[in-house]
Structure formats: C-alpha cells, structure tokens
Amino acid sequence: MKNKIFITIVILFCSVTIIIGQKDTSQFQNQNNKADNHPSITNIENRSSFFFQKKTGVSHSKQPINCKTCHSCEYPTKNDPCLKYCPREGMMTVHHSPDESPEIIIMDEMSTRFGAVVFSHKLHAQMSEMSDGCQGCHHFNTTGPILACKKCHEQTRQREDISKTDLKGAYHRQCMNCHRQWSHTTDCNSCHLPKNDDFKRKISEEVSRISGKNHPPIILPTKLVFETGYSKGPIVTFYHDDHIKLFDLTCNSCHQHDNCIKCHDLNNKLTHNIVESQKIHKVNKSFDDHHKPCVACHKQDHCSDCHSTKELEPWSHEKSTRFALKHYHEKVACNKCHIRKSQFEKLSIECYSCHKDWKLGSFKHSVTGLILDDNHNSIECNECHNNMNFSSKPTCENCHDDKSFPKHLPGKLRKNNIMNNSKSKITKK
Amino acid sequence: MDRRNFLIKTIGIGAAATLGNTNESVATPINVLSEDRMGVLVDTTVCVGCRNCEWACRNSHNIPTPPLEDYKNRSVFKEFRRPKEYSYTVVNEFSNPQNPLLPIDVKFQCMHCDKPACVSACIVGSIDKLPNGSVVWNSEKCIGCRYCMVACPFQIPAFEYLTPIEPSIRKCDFCIERTKEGKLPACVEICPVEALIYGKRSEIIKIARDKIKRNPQRYIKHIYGEYEVSGTSWIYISSREFDKIGFPKLSNKHAPGVSEAIQHGIFAYFVPPVLFYSMLGTLMWINKRKKELDVEEESNES
Numbered sequence: 001m002k003n004k005i006f007i008t009i010v011i012l013f014c015s016v017t018i019i020i021g022q023k024d025t026s027q028f029q030n031q032n033n034k035a036d037n038h039p040s041i042t043n044i045e046n047r048s049s050f051f052f053q054k055k056t057g058v059s060h061s062k063q064p065i066n067c068k069t070c071h072s073c074e075y076p077t078k079n080d081p082c083l084k085y086c087p088r089e090g091m092m093t094v095h096h097s098p099d100e101s102p103e104i105i106i107m108d109e110m111s112t113r114f115g116a117v118v119f120s121h122k123l124h125a126q127m128s129e130m131s132d133g134c135q136g137c138h139h140f141n142t143t144g145p146i147l148a149c150k151k152c153h154e155q156t157r158q159r160e161d162i163s164k165t166d167l168k169g170a171y172h173r174q175c176m177n178c179h180r181q182w183s184h185t186t187d188c189n190s191c192h193l194p195k196n197d198d199f200k201r202k203i204s205e206e207v208s209r210i211s212g213k214n215h216p217p218i219i220l221p222t223k224l225v226f227e228t229g230y231s232k233g234p235i236v237t238f239y240h241d242d243h244i245k246l247f248d249l250t251c252n253s254c255h256q257h258d259n260c261i262k263c264h265d266l267n268n269k270l271t272h273n274i275v276e277s278q279k280i281h282k283v284n285k286s287f288d289d290h291h292k293p294c295v296a297c298h299k300q301d302h303c304s305d306c307h308s309t310k311e312l313e314p315w316s317h318e319k320s321t322r323f324a325l326k327h328y329h330e331k332v333a334c335n336k337c338h339i340r341k342s343q344f345e346k347l348s349i350e351c352y353s354c355h356k357d358w359k360l361g362s363f364k365h366s367v368t369g370l371i372l373d374d375n376h377n378s379i380e381c382n383e384c385h386n387n388m389n390f391s392s393k394p395t396c397e398n399c400h401d402d403k404s405f406p407k408h409l410p411g412k413l414r415k416n417n418i419m420n421n422s423k424s425k426i427t428k429k
Numbered sequence: 430m431d432r433r434n435f436l437i438k439t440i441g442i443g444a445a446a447t448l449g450n451t452n453e454s455v456a457t458p459i460n461v462l463s464e465d466r467m468g469v470l471v472d473t474t475v476c477v478g479c480r481n482c483e484w485a486c487r488n489s490h491n492i493p494t495p496p497l498e499d500y501k502n503r504s505v506f507k508e509f510r511r512p513k514e515y516s517y518t519v520v521n522e523f524s525n526p527q528n529p530l531l532p533i534d535v536k537f538q539c540m541h542c543d544k545p546a547c548v549s550a551c552i553v554g555s556i557d558k559l560p561n562g563s564v565v566w567n568s569e570k571c572i573g574c575r576y577c578m579v580a581c582p583f584q585i586p587a588f589e590y591l592t593p594i595e596p597s598i599r600k601c602d603f604c605i606e607r608t609k610e611g612k613l614p615a616c617v618e619i620c621p622v623e624a625l626i627y628g629k630r631s632e633i634i635k636i637a638r639d640k641i642k643r644n645p646q647r648y649i650k651h652i653y654g655e656y657e658v659s660g661t662s663w664i665y666i667s668s669r670e671f672d673k674i675g676f677p678k679l680s681n682k683h684a685p686g687v688s689e690a691i692q693h694g695i696f697a698y699f700v701p702p703v704l705f706y707s708m709l710g711t712l713m714w715i716n717k718r719k720k721e722l723d724v725e726e727e728s729n730e731s
C-alpha cells in the first residue's frame with residue numbers, strides 16, 4: 001500500500017514537471033515568432049526605433065560559453081546581470097550576413113539639438129564585412145540575439161554607472177571614428193536630419209532614398225606592387241587575383257580590420273578607381289601589422305619569397321615545383337593535395353604518391369588519351385609502369401622483346417584527346 | 430613655513446572670512462579637500478575635436494559666441510591655442526604617429542588642482558578651492574595683481590582688460606552655477622562621444638586605471654593629473670606621451686613654494702606690493718625654473 005502511494009506521488013510529480021517544462025518552451029517559441037516579425041520600415045508612424053535581427057532560438061545560457069566570461073556573480077538575473085566590463089574583442093557573437101540584417105534603423109530617442117538619424121544599417125553591414133564585421137559595433141554579444149546599443153548603454157548622461165559610455169557617446173563613438181577619417185570633418189548634419197516641424201517628411205524621404213540600396217560590388221585588383229623599406233628587396237609584388245582563386249581565400253581571410261578610408265576618402269577620388277591597382281603602394285604600417293596577413297601562410301623568415309628588387313612574375317606551379325598543373329589537376333583545390341593547408345608542403349611528383357588507390361580495375365586508362373586494348377586492360381599497372389612510376393616512360397620489355405613505347409601502342413589513341421585539349425587550352429592562355 | 434602649516438592658516442583665514450560675510454556653515458570650510466570632490470576624466474583617444482564643448486562653455490557662461498555650426502571649422506587647429514578670457518576651454522589638435530588620419534584632439538581648461546597654486550598665490554584670498562573640487566574666482570576681493578596668472582603651472586587664469594577699474598580674472602569655473610543646480614558641466618553634457626566623464630575624482634581615477642589596464646595598446650601607462658602638482662580634478666588619459674600633446678612636464682610636488690613666504694613677508698611689513706611685482710615675478714620664475722629643472726633631472730635619471 002505504502003509503495004503504491006509513493007509511486008503515484010512520483011508519477012504525479014513527473015507529469016507536473018513535464019507540463020511546466022512544455023509551457024516554458026512554448027513561451028519561448030512564441031517570443032521567437034514575435035521577434036521574427038520585424039515592424040515595417042516604411043510605416044514611420046508606428047516605428048520602433050530598432051528592428052532586431054533574427055534570434056537564434058536558443059537561450060544564451062544553453063550555449064557553449066562560460067558564464068564567467070561575461071558575468072561576475074554566481075547567479076546572474078535579469079535585473080542584476082552583474083555584467084563584467086565589456087571585452088571589446090574576442091567576444092562570442094552571432095554573425096549574420098548583411099542581407100539578413102535590418103535595412104534601415106531610425107535613431108531619434110535623444111534628439112535634443114539635432115533631428116533623427118536615418119541609418120542605413122544594411123549598407124554599413126556590407127561595408128563592415130572587411131572591417132570587423134558585426135562585432136565592430138555589436139561588440140558585446142553572447143550567442144543569443146543581437147542586442148541593440150540601448151540595451152546596455154543608458155540614455156542619460158547623468159547616471160549611476162559612469163564606467164560604461166552612455167547611449168549618445170556609444171552611438172557617436174561608433175560613427176565618428178570612421179566618418180571623420182574619410183570626410184575629414186565632424187559635421188553633425190552629415191548624419192543628423194535638421195530638427196524642425198518637417199521632420200516626418202524628411203525621414204520618409206531619407207528612408208525611400210536608402211531603401212533597396214546595396215553597396216556596389218567591390219572591384220578586385222589583379223596585382224598590387226608595394227614599395228617597402230626592406231633594403232635587400234624593396235619591391236613586393238602581390239597577385240591579389242591568384243590568392244583568391246588558387247588558395248580559396250575569402251575577403252576576410254586577410255581583410256578583417258580594414259579601415260573604411262581604404263576605399264572611402266573624400267580627398268582621394270582615385271581610391272574608387274581600378275587604376276589604384278596599377279600604382280605602387282607605399283607602406284607605412286608597423287612591421288607586424290603589415291606582415292600579419294601574409295605570415296598566416298608564408299614563413300616570415302623567407303623574406304626573398306616575396307621581397308625582390310623588381311616586380312615579380314605571377315607564381316607558377318610549373319616553374320616553382322616543376323610540376324605543371326594540367327587537365328584534372330588544374331581544377332583541384334590546393335588543399336586536396338597539400339593537405340596541411342597552412343604549409344603547402346612539398347609533394348613528390350610521382351602520381352602514385354597521391355593516387356595510392358590506382359590499381360587494376362579502379363583506373364579508367366582512357367582518361368590519359370590512350371584506350372587500352374582488351375589484353376592490356378586486364379594486366380596489373382606495374383607490368384608496364386615499373387614500380388608504379390607513372391611519370392616516366394612505360395616499358396614493354398617485361399613481356400615483349402620486340403616492342404617499345406611509343407612506337408607500339410597497347411591500344412588506340414582517343415580522337416579528342418583530353419591531354420591535347422588541355423594543352424591547347426594552356427597554350428591559349 | 431611648510432605647506433601644511435600654510436594650508437591650515439589659509440583654511441583658518443578662509444573660514445573666518447566665510448563666517449564673516451556669507452551664510453555658509455563652518456562645517457563646509459572652503460579650500461579644503463573633500464573625499465567626494467568631483468572631477469572629469471578626459472579620454473583623448475575618444476575626443477573627435479568637434480569643439481562642441483567650446484561652444485557650450487561660452488554659451489553657458491553668457492559669452493557671445495558664433496552659432497554651433499561654425500565650430501566645425503577645423504582650420505583653427507593650425508595653431509596651438511590657450512584658454513583665454515573669452516574662451517575658458519580650447520581644443521587643440523596634435524598629430525598621431527599611430528594613425529595620421531586620426532589626429533589626437535585635446536580639450537584643455539583649468540585643471541582645478543587639488544592644491545591650487547593660484548589659490549596660494551592670491552594674496553587677498555580671491556580664489557577658492559570648493560569642496561566639490563572647483564577652483565573659483567571671486568570678483569569682490571580681487572585686486573587685479575595677477576599673481577595667480579604667474580603662479581599657475583598651466584597658465585590658465587586670463588585677465589580681462591576691458592574694465593581696468595573692475596579687474597576680472599577669467600577661467601573655467603567647473604560650471605559651478607550648473608553643478609549647484611545638479612546639472613552636469615556644459616562641456617560634459619554636450620560632448621557627443623562622451624570623451625569627458627564627470628564623476629567623483631576617486632571613481633574616475635578607478636575608471637581611468639581600468640581603461641589603461643584593459644587596453645594596453647590603446648593607452649600609455651600614465652594618468653595625467655593623478656599625481657601632477659599633487660593631483661588635479663581634471664585628469665587625462667592618452668595614446669601619446671603628454672608632453673607631446675601640449676601638457677607641461679610637472680613634478681608631483683604642488684606648484685607653489687617660495688612665493689607664498691614672500692607674499693606673506695610683503696604683508697607682514699606692509700610694503701606696497703606694486704614695488705615688488707618685478708622682484709616677485711623674477712623670484713617666481715627662478716623658482717619655477719628650478720622646479721622644471723628638477724623634473725628634467727628626475728626624468729633624466731629614470
């Protein structure tokens with residue numbers, strides 16, 4: 001009898017827990033749905049000043065991040081999150097593509113002397129892809145939803161916790177750092193609309209001006225020539241094109257903290273022009289800063305790999321390694337063969353050193369341009385290719401006393417020989 | 430007479446004066462350092478040189494000023510400017526070797542020293558250090574001797590020449606009228622990037638230390654004004670050595686020295702001060718020079 005009562009209690013307790021648990025998650029899902037419905041941007045009357053990005057759907061407490069990274073106390077609560085000082089770098093954050101981000105944000109919560117700012121968020125997000133990304137501004141973000149500035153930065157300057165910048169300061173610090181570099185002014189009106197009775201019309205004009213605008217595609221230079229202070233080899237020729245195509249690099253493999261001024265400078269019209277890639281670039285960055293993107297792959301002490309007294313030809317696999325990349329190899333990504341990508345170690349030019357699975361039946365000989373006849377198609381590779389050495393001339397002597405390659409062929413040549421095709425392709429280049 | 434004795438005396442005189450002509454209570458004597466005195470932390474790595482603070486300062490002190498629009502003109506940075514009788518604060522621009530496109534802009538005004546040389550130098554007690562940290566000038570007592578101008582290690586007090594009968598020393602008063610009403614100083618309030626943080630001096634020093642600790646690449650390890658001339662209410666952090674961005678190299682000892690004794694000598698024997706202007710000036714100069722040499726020696730040794 002006692003047992004039965006106990007079991008009933010346990011069952012009851014479990015079901016209550018499950019019901020409560022379900023209720024919790026359903027609440028959470030509801031919240032997510034709400035967040036997904038961004039308020040319409042064009043509806044200026046009911047505008048909310050911020051449009052949040054998509055939420056990740058998982059509470060950040062369940063994410064793989066150590067609580068102590070951000071919170072100083074044992075049990076942070078919503079009211080007292082006991083947040084540590086904001087670490088600007090190395091913060092976990094959610095990365096979105098700019099297209100997923102809100103297009104326009106209207107900031108007008110503190111406009112006293114100046115009118116609202118209609119901020120083209122998406123356009124700026126596109127530009128910041130090569131300069132710090134989302135984190136550049138959303139610097140204190142866990143793996144949860146992207147937080148708006150005013151979530152952390154208080155709207156009043158006269159406040160309890162002065163260790164953290166107020167909202168006005170936070171906004172301006174983000175904007176002015178770049179803006180004053182490329183425009184060389186701190187003109188308020190370049191972002192703020194004038195404060196007058198006409199502001200509603202002005203805002204909608206601004207919104208329709210920015211709506212649908214995208215950053216124009218970035219023109220990639222093919223070659224950049226740098227003049228450096230290194231006396232033994234002042235000239236560095238950088239084939240930008242090759243690095244992207246050959247090594248599968250994305251823009252932000254190298255361009256992570258680029259300055260806006262690299263492209264945008266009101267004093268320098270040339271920066272938008274392709275001519276830029278033809279001129280010689282002078283370098284005045286610190287040694288480490290300048291070498292950082294290169295030494296991620298290149299060895300730093302091999303100066304002459306990049307530094308020379310004259311402009312260098314583009315890198316060629318054939319010239320440098322004496323192994324021309326033809327037909328199939330041409331299309332294979334570098335790291336398929338050079339598995340340790342960071343080093344591009346030297347490989348043997350013997351086919352078999354990579355193609356260890358080539359054996360009778362697994363290799364279609366016709367790809368070489370020679371279709372083997374039935375007799376030759378059923379013998380082991382090393383009968384003709386001694387020691388599986390495919391790069392030197394095959395031998396017939398193992399079986400035939402009177403035959404030799406290429407006078408006598410063990411089959412017939414394909415009409416549209418791939419080898420010939422690709423050769424012609426290469427020569428055309 | 431050592432510094433402490435002098436201060437005690439000054440406080441005595443100050444307190445007596447206070448008792449005599451104002452209704453301030455003895456419990457808050459002037460020229461005394463309060464634990465809760467306020468200060469401003471200026472982060473020169475954040476200032477963008479918009480000069481809004483210059484406009485706000487004039488505006489709140491009823492000094493005629495061109496519209497805010499005109500302050501975006503950056504050509505004024507071509508020459509080094511000092512605070513003057515009609516501009517209590519000025520922003521100067523210095524080159525930034527780390528990034529030539531982001532010059533270092535430095536707002537400058539009275540530092541509101543904890544042990545103000547101007548207060549010590551003033552023979553009639555016309556300048557007071559108030560409990561909230563501000564060093565303010567009082568027109569009623571001033572005789573126009575301009576000792577304060579000579580004594581100030583930052584060359585702050587400016588003399589208004591327009592009304593010679595009613596002499597007027599002009600300098601930043603830490604917006605005393607505004608802070609009395611619980612408002613922020615005008616410059617702090619307007620600064621778009623919050624390069625100026627107003628708070629208890631003890632608190633802003635903590636903030637400054639913390640900023641330097643967390644961003645060792647951004648800041649040099651020096652809080653200007655934490656110890657200089659025995660501490661100032663306005664303190665600065667920077668990415669470049671302070672002597673390169675317009676600040677004088679000063680020792681940690683408070684500025685005044687010999688001059689106090691001389692002034693009191695003058696009073697004791699009732700010699701008309703006018704006769705001693707030149708002599709006093711020379712002595713103060715020698716004294717200042719000695720201090721400068723001290724500093725140079727100190728820095729050479731280190």
Ligand code: SF4
Nearest residue numbers: 539540542546547581
């Ligand atoms: S900076 Fe000069 S004027 Fe200001 S308190 Fe110090 S000594 Fe006086």
Ligand code: SF4
Nearest residue numbers: 476477479480482620
């Ligand atoms: S208002 Fe602020 S940012 Fe502008 S010049 Fe003054 S201190 Fe610098």
